Amino acid sequence: xxxxxxxxxxxxxxxxxxxxxxxxxxxxxxxxxxxxxxxxxxxxxxxxxxxxxxxxxxxxxxxxxxxxxxxxxxxxxxxxxxxxxxxxxxxxxxxxxxxxxxxxxxxxxxxxxxxxxxxxxxxxxxxxxxxxxxxxxxxxxxxxxxxxxxxxxxxxxxxxxxxxxxxxxxxxxxxxxxxxxxxxxxxxxxxxxxxxxxxxxxxxxxxxxxxxxxxxxxxxxxxxxxxxxxxxxxxxxxxxxxxxxxxxxxxxxxxxxxxxxxxxxxxxxxxxxxxxxxxxxx
Amino acid sequence: xxxxxxxxxxxxxxxxxxxxxxxxxxxxxxxxxxxxxxxxxxxxxxxxxxxxxxxxxxxxxxxxxxxxxxxxxxxxxxxxxxxxxxxxxxxxxxxxxxxxxxxxxxxxxxxxxxxxxxxxxxxxxxxxxxxxxxxxxxxxxxxxxxxxxxxxxxxxxxxxxxxxxxxxxxxxxxxxxxxxxxxxxxxxxxxxxxxxxxxxxxxxxxxxxxxxxxxxxxxxxxxxxxxxxxxxxxxxxxxxxxxxxxxxxxxxxxxxxxxxxxxxxxxxxxxxxxxxxxxxxxx
Numbered sequence: 128x129x130x131x132x133x134x135x136x137x138x139x140x141x142x143x144x145x146x147x148x149x150x151x152x153x154x155x156x157x158x159x160x161x162x163x164x165x166x167x168x169x170x171x172x173x174x175x176x177x178x179x180x181x182x183x184x185x186x187x188x189x190x191x192x193x194x195x196x197x198x199x200x201x202x203x204x205x206x207x208x209x210x211x212x213x214x215x216x217x218x219x220x221x222x223x224x225x226x227x228x229x230x231x232x233x234x235x236x237x238x239x240x241x242x243x244x245x246x247x248x249x250x251x252x253x254x255x256x257x258x259x260x261x262x263x264x265x266x267x268x269x270x271x272x273x274x275x276x277x278x279x280x281x282x283x284x285x286x287x288x289x290x291x292x293x294x295x296x297x298x299x300x301x302x303x304x305x306x307x308x309x310x311x312x313x314x315x316x317x318x319x320x321x322x323x324x325x326x327x328x329x330x331x332x333x334x335x336x337x338x339x340x341x342x343x344x345x346x347x348x349x350x351x352x353x354x355x356x357x358x359x360x361x362x363x364x365x366x367x368x369x370x371x372x373x374x375x376x377x378x379x380x381x382x383x384x385x386x387x388x389x390x391x392x393x394x395x396x397x398x399x400x401x402x403x404x405x406x407x408x409x
Numbered sequence: 410x411x412x413x414x415x416x417x418x419x420x421x422x423x424x425x426x427x428x429x430x431x432x433x434x435x436x437x438x439x440x441x442x443x444x445x446x447x448x449x450x451x452x453x454x455x456x457x458x459x460x461x462x463x464x465x466x467x468x469x470x471x472x473x474x475x476x477x478x479x480x481x482x483x484x485x486x487x488x489x490x491x492x493x494x495x496x497x498x499x500x501x502x503x504x505x506x507x508x509x510x511x512x513x514x515x516x517x518x519x520x521x522x523x524x525x526x527x528x529x530x531x532x533x534x535x536x537x538x539x540x541x542x543x544x545x546x547x548x549x550x551x552x553x554x555x556x557x558x559x560x561x562x563x564x565x566x567x568x569x570x571x572x573x574x575x576x577x578x579x580x581x582x583x584x585x586x587x588x589x590x591x592x593x594x595x596x597x598x599x600x601x602x603x604x605x606x607x608x609x610x611x612x613x614x615x616x617x618x619x620x621x622x623x624x625x626x627x628x629x630x631x632x633x634x635x636x637x638x639x640x641x642x643x644x645x646x647x648x649x650x651x652x653x654x655x656x657x658x659x660x661x662x663x664x665x666x667x668x669x670x671x672x673x674x675x676x677x678x679x680x681x682x683x684x685x686x687x688x689x690x691x692x
Contacts, residue, residue, distance in 0.1 A: 135487075135490075135492050135493075136493075138487050139487065139492060139493075139494060139498055142484055142487060142488075142498055142501075142502070143497075143498060143501055145480075145561070145564075146501045146502055146504055146505055146565065147501055147504065149505070149513070149516050149517065149520065149561060150504055150505070150508070150516075152516065152519075152520065152527055153512075153516045153519075156519065219412050219413050219416060220413065222412070222413075223412075223413040240677050240680075240681065242413075242417065243677055243680070244670070244673045244674065244676075244677050245417060245421050245422075247618045247669055247670070247672070247673035247676065248421065248425060248666065248669060248670075248673075249621075249622035249643060249662065249665050249666055249669050250622065250624065250643075251622065251624060251642075251643040251646045251647060251662045251665065252424075252425055252428050252662040252663065252665060252666040252669075253420075253421065253424040253425060253428065254424075254647075254650070255424075255427075255428060255431065255650050255655055255658060255659060255662070256423070256424035256425070256427030256428050256431070257420070257424050258650075259427070260423075260424065260427075275416075275420060276420050278416060278420075279416050279417055279419075279420035279421050280420075280421075282413060282416065282417060286413070336507060339509065340507075340508075340509040340510065340511075342509070342510060342511045342624070342625035342628075343624050343625065343643075343647070346628075347647075347650070357509070358509040358510075358511035358512060358625075359511065361509075361511055361512055361515055362511040362514070362515065362625075362628065362629045371522075373519055373522075373525060376515055376519075377515075377516070377519065380512045380515055380516060383509060383512055384507075384508045384509065384512055387507045387508065387509070388504055388507055388508065390507070391500075391503045391504065391506075391507035392500055392503075392504075395499065395500045395503055398503060398507075399499075399503070399569055399573070402566075402569055402570070403569060403570060403573035
């Protein structure tokens with residue numbers, strides 16, 4: 128091995144270490160028994176540390192089976208709300224992206240940039256008014272109180288991504304469908320959406336991840352396990368006896384991150400494409 | 410088209426207008442709401458809590474955005490080369506980005522925990538520190554912890570954006586540089602950086618907007634503490650909402666909104682400029 132490849136391996140190792148170490152630490156703490164003292168300084172330097180460190184599922188069992196912690200319910204809320212938000216954002220963004228790329232919408236470009244700047248608004252500037260709005264509707268602590276703001280919130284990203292995918296599909300295809308007597312909706316449903324399927328999937332995937340990870344709205348617009356999501360449940364999870372139950376917290380963290388981390392690893396290229404699509408002309 | 414406009418009007422524009430309107434009212438739970446003019450804003454200017462939150466927010470944005478774009482650029486430069494295990498590295502880089510910020514906040518809370526955390530464990534095991542450091546109990550330690558948690562989570566995003574920018578640089582430029590016998594440093598300064606500049610500017614602006622709005626990592630990791638040392642403007646506004654003072658909280662978030670809007674306009678302008686130049690359409 129020459130000097131250059133040693134340097135490359137060393138830098139790759141540090142990139143992997145940077146990205147994975149906190150994640151693996153979370154996993155290790157979740158799997159270690161309380162007796163191993165969370166890989167603490169004293170525990171780790173003790174000669175019996177390594178033999179004592181046998182992976183155990185006790186923390187997972189205690190958070191998933193406890194009748195008072197409601198973690199399975201939080202997970203259901205998170206997955207359900209994020210799925211609905213992803214479906215609706217594609218359903219709302221697709222017709223708009225169709226209109227912007229296939230019909231002559233006056234001021235289309237200005238509209239695109241107005242929508243883009245909406246995505247930069249700080250969540251805290253919206254949340255108090257949204258709280259009152261949802262209170263008036265009687266929707267506080269329901270799924271729809273989160274689904275609708277999440278759809279609005281992911282709209283800029285969904286619209287920009289879908290527009291850039293639709294632009295790549297030759298106009299002649301759906302124009303031919305229109306000539307053959309298809310309605311505009313049919314052209315979108317049967318020509319554009321199937322042709323742009325990878326783009327539609329990336330858009331939905333990103334909307335799902337954003338909704339799954341959102342924190343402030345979920346904190347303010349829910350009150351208990353009826354609609355509270357995983358990130359909020361983990362943030363507010365405290366022990367009963369003053370001591371922080373790190374093992375349980377990290378087990379809950381693993382459960383909460385598993386869906387998004389798996390999606391990210393499996394669909395890595397789709398996500399990168401969705402995030403950077405149109406950023407660079409290809 | 411119209412469902413989209415309706416949705417954005419009701420759920421984004423209307424709340425912002427509502428917040429700005431609230432900021433001119435005295436609106437405290439149990440008290441009758443009344444028009445208050447600019448009194449919320451004049452009170453803010455005399456409020457040391459507001460100034461300390463503003464100072465923290467700007468300092469945090471400055472330090473964390475520079476660090477994460479620098480680290481992101483380093484990762485992107487490495488993964489743009491045909492190195493072994495590139496696919497594996499690219500997949501792992503996305504993991505921190507995909508984890509909910511509230512969860513990574515909790516993980517960093519454990520890392521910086523005084524008696525159980527990995528930070529003190531490593532410092533003491535390697536002999537870098539004689540005694541355990543009280544990370545989350547001192548303002549400097551808490552600042553470092555918050556920056557570290559944010560950089561870990563967002564540097565990968567910068568890396569992904571910059572990697573896309575790097576891969577779009579025409580190969581022919583480097584071939585010409587090779588003919589001219591340019592060294593690696595010269596290629597970086599005279600080709601890579603200028604070609605990457607539009608992507609770099611947009612990434613910097615985008616991340617700055619998100620950094621000045623920081624809420625979840627801080628809420629979970631330090632709760633704004635110790636004292637109010639790591640209270641960002643978003644956390645400050647939220648704490649006023651929590652205590653029922655909607656008028657004052659709205660004034661804080663309206664000012665934050667003005668700052669974000671200003672940055673967003675710069676962002677949109679630089680995206681449009683590069684769209685016109687043809688290298689770019691979106692960040």
